[in-house]
Amino acid sequence: MTAFDFDASPFTIAWEVTRACAYKCMHCRADAQVRRDPRELDTNEALALIESLARFQTRPILVLTGGDPLMRRDLFALARHADAQGLRVALTPTATALPTRMRLAQARESGVRRIAFSIDAADPALHDRFRGFRGSYARTLSGLRNAIAEGLPVQVNTTLCALNVDQLQPMAQMLEELQVVQWSVFFLVPVGRGKRLPMLTPQQHEEALQWLADLSSEVSFDVKATAAPQYRRILRQRARRSAGAGFQFADGLSRPHEGKGVGDGRGFMFISHVGEVMPSGFLPLSAGNVRSEDPVAIYRSSRLFSQLRNSGALRGKCGRCEFKEVCGGSRARAYALTGDYLAADPSCPYTPSPAGTPSRVRV
Ligand code: SF4
Numbered sequence: 001m002t003a004f005d006f007d008a009s010p011f012t013i014a015w016e017v018t019r020a021c022a023y024k025c026m027h028c029r030a031d032a033q034v035r036r037d038p039r040e041l042d043t044n045e046a047l048a049l050i051e052s053l054a055r056f057q058t059r060p061i062l063v064l065t066g067g068d069p070l071m072r073r074d075l076f077a078l079a080r081h082a083d084a085q086g087l088r089v090a091l092t093p094t095a096t097a098l099p100t101r102m103r104l105a106q107a108r109e110s111g112v113r114r115i116a117f118s119i120d121a122a123d124p125a126l127h128d129r130f131r132g133f134r135g136s137y138a139r140t141l142s143g144l145r146n147a148i149a150e151g152l153p154v155q156v157n158t159t160l161c162a163l164n165v166d167q168l169q170p171m172a173q174m175l176e177e178l179q180v181v182q183w184s185v186f187f188l189v190p191v192g193r194g195k196r197l198p199m200l201t202p203q204q205h206e207e208a209l210q211w212l213a214d215l216s217s218e219v220s221f222d223v224k225a226t227a228a229p230q231y232r233r234i235l236r237q238r239a240r241r242s243a244g245a246g247f248q249f250a251d252g253l254s255r256p257h258e259g260k261g262v263g264d265g266r267g268f269m270f271i272s273h274v275g276e277v278m279p280s281g282f283l284p285l286s287a288g289n290v291r292s293e294d295p296v297a298i299y300r301s302s303r304l305f306s307q308l309r310n311s312g313a314l315r316g317k318c319g320r321c322e323f324k325e326v327c328g329g330s331r332a333r334a335y336a337l338t339g340d341y342l343a344a345d346p347s348c349p350y351t352p353s354p355a356g357t358p359s360r361v362r363v
Pocket residue numbers: 229230233317318319321322323324327328329330344345348349350351352
């Protein structure tokens with residue numbers, strides 16, 4: 001496995017190629033709209049951006065996301081250019097009628113290495129409620145099977161909140177049958193339309209992460225917790241070296257095996273549909289715009305990104321925590337709930353241990 005220097009390069013770049021989307025998901029971070037924003041980066045700007053991102057040289061994963069990226073007619077040209085530039089391309093289409101087998105074949109031929117679909121519940125009616133569209137569940141399974149039929153590895157993303165926490169167990173069974181390569185469970189950050197959804201309590205948060213850690217040793221797919229870096233603390237507490245240790249994907253999108261975990265602005269950057277560079281899609285603070293600034297320089301040198309990579313800048317109990325290097329808390333959730341992106345993550349029940357005493361979790 002490769003050790004990454006997160007000060008020099010992100011491991012993953014998520015690029016919101018458009019904010020347009022036919023769905024109205026309850027938890028949409030982007031508050032996506034039906035029509036494309038005329039201020040979106042145009043094709044020439046998008047191609048130039050890809051060339052800038054390729055200068056990171058460590059071949060970051062470039063996730064083409066939205067909105068619904070399939071709403072852009074130049075999507076496969078962008079994917080092809082990114083692949084040719086050495087970026088490792090993944091795609092997160094919305095499960096409308098667009099991800100047909102033909103389009104997914106085009107995606108694969110353009111260099112897309114992995115497709116991620118969102119499933120928020122094993123219960124079709126509950127999933128459809130989350131997505132704001134009756135029939136979404138069936139469309140998702142259809143798109144997912146189209147991708148597998150085209151030989152594309154499939155990842156499933158699930159946004160977890162108090163409304164679907166009881167779906168974890170049936171979801172795990174379903175994903176095993178669907179032969180996905182990874183389950184990425186996004187712990188709700190209350191931004192965009194997600195502000196209206198009930199979050200898990202800190203106790204539920206911890207219990208869900210413990211359950212996922214148990215699951216990770218039982219299933220054939222990789223288990224990833226997103227916006228929940230406490231997962232790495234839990235794996236450390238279970239005496240495992242780091243999240244995802246040992247899981248290697250044939251599509252080349254394996255997570256780095258490193259001491260520090262990927263977090264907002266630390267191994268991760270987000271580029272909005274209008275070119276704003278942010279530490280994460282869930283942390284809507286811009287450190288600059290690719291239309292006027294170099295995204296590589298923004299990632300490496302901006303005050304915002306530099307602060308987020310400095311665990312010594314953390315405040316509250318995250319600043320005192322012996323796990324701050326591997327965890328550090330969700331900076332996006334800290335910002336969403338306190339207005340301070342360096343504050344303690346309110347979703348974590350862990351009590352940092354004074355040196356020399358056993359640590360504990362209050363649940
Ligand atoms: S206190 Fe902060 S750094 Fe420590 S485990 Fe909790 S969220 Fe992570």
